[in-house]
Amino acid sequence: MGRGRVELKRIENKINRQVTFSKRRNGLLKKAYELSVLCDAEVALIVFSSRGKLYEFGSVGTSKTLERYQHCCYTSQNPNVANREAQAQTQLMLDQMEELRKKERRLGEINKQLKEQLEAEGATYRAFQGPSWAATSDGAIVDGNSFSLHPLQSHPNMDCEPTLHIGYHQFVPPESAMVRNQVEEERFMLGCWVP
Missing domain, CATH: 3.40.1810.10 (Transcription factor, MADS-box)
Incomplete structure (x- = not known):
C-alpha cells in the first residue's frame, strides 16, 4: 500500500x-x-x-x-543600466576635474598677488636699506644697487677681514637702551627711520 x-x-x-x-x-x-x-x-x-x-x-x-x-x-x-552607470561615473569625474581646475586657477591668482606684494615690499625694503655691498670672487667690492667695482685692499699678513671703528660709542643705561630700541623699531616699521 x-x-x-x-x-x-x-x-x-x-x-x-x-x-x-x-x-x-x-x-x-x-x-x-x-x-x-x-x-x-x-x-x-x-x-x-x-x-x-x-x-x-x-x-x-x-x-x-x-x-x-x-x-x-x-x-x-535592462541593457541601458550599465551604460547609465558608466555615464554617471564619467560625469562625476568631469565635475571633479572642473572643480580642480577652478581651484588651480584661484591658487594661481593668489600666488600671483602674493608674488607682486612680495616684490613691492622687497623694492621698498631695498630702497630703504640703501646700497648693499658684497665682495666678489676676484676681490672686488660690488655695490648691489649701482654695480660699481672697487678694488679690495688686503694685507698679506692679515688672516681675517679688518675691522674699522669710526667715531665713539655712547654709553646708554640699560633701561633707556630698551626704550630707545623700541622707538627705533617703531620708526623702522612705520617707514620714518631716523638714525
Missing part, C-alpha cells in the same frame, strides 16, 4: 515541522548535488530556516553563481 498524498500547508506542531524541515532540506541538497553532477549544471541553493540558520550548496561556489545570476538578470532585463 502506497503513501497518501500530503496536504501542503504549514505544519502546526513545532517538533514535526522541524523534523520535516531537516528531512526535506537534506533531500533538496542531495537533489541539487545530483543535478550538478549528472547534468554538468551550475547549481546554487540557499535555504534559511525559520530560526535564521543558513544552509547552502554551490557546485562552483555560491557567490560565483550569484554574481553570474545578477549579471544575467540585469543585462537581459
Whole structure:
C-alpha cells in the first residue's frame, strides 16, 4: 500500500515541522548535488530556516553563481543600466576635474598677488636699506644697487677681514637702551627711520 498524498500547508506542531524541515532540506541538497553532477549544471541553493540558520550548496561556489545570476538578470532585463552607470561615473569625474581646475586657477591668482606684494615690499625694503655691498670672487667690492667695482685692499699678513671703528660709542643705561630700541623699531616699521 502506497503513501497518501500530503496536504501542503504549514505544519502546526513545532517538533514535526522541524523534523520535516531537516528531512526535506537534506533531500533538496542531495537533489541539487545530483543535478550538478549528472547534468554538468551550475547549481546554487540557499535555504534559511525559520530560526535564521543558513544552509547552502554551490557546485562552483555560491557567490560565483550569484554574481553570474545578477549579471544575467540585469543585462537581459535592462541593457541601458550599465551604460547609465558608466555615464554617471564619467560625469562625476568631469565635475571633479572642473572643480580642480577652478581651484588651480584661484591658487594661481593668489600666488600671483602674493608674488607682486612680495616684490613691492622687497623694492621698498631695498630702497630703504640703501646700497648693499658684497665682495666678489676676484676681490672686488660690488655695490648691489649701482654695480660699481672697487678694488679690495688686503694685507698679506692679515688672516681675517679688518675691522674699522669710526667715531665713539655712547654709553646708554640699560633701561633707556630698551626704550630707545623700541622707538627705533617703531620708526623702522612705520617707514620714518631716523638714525
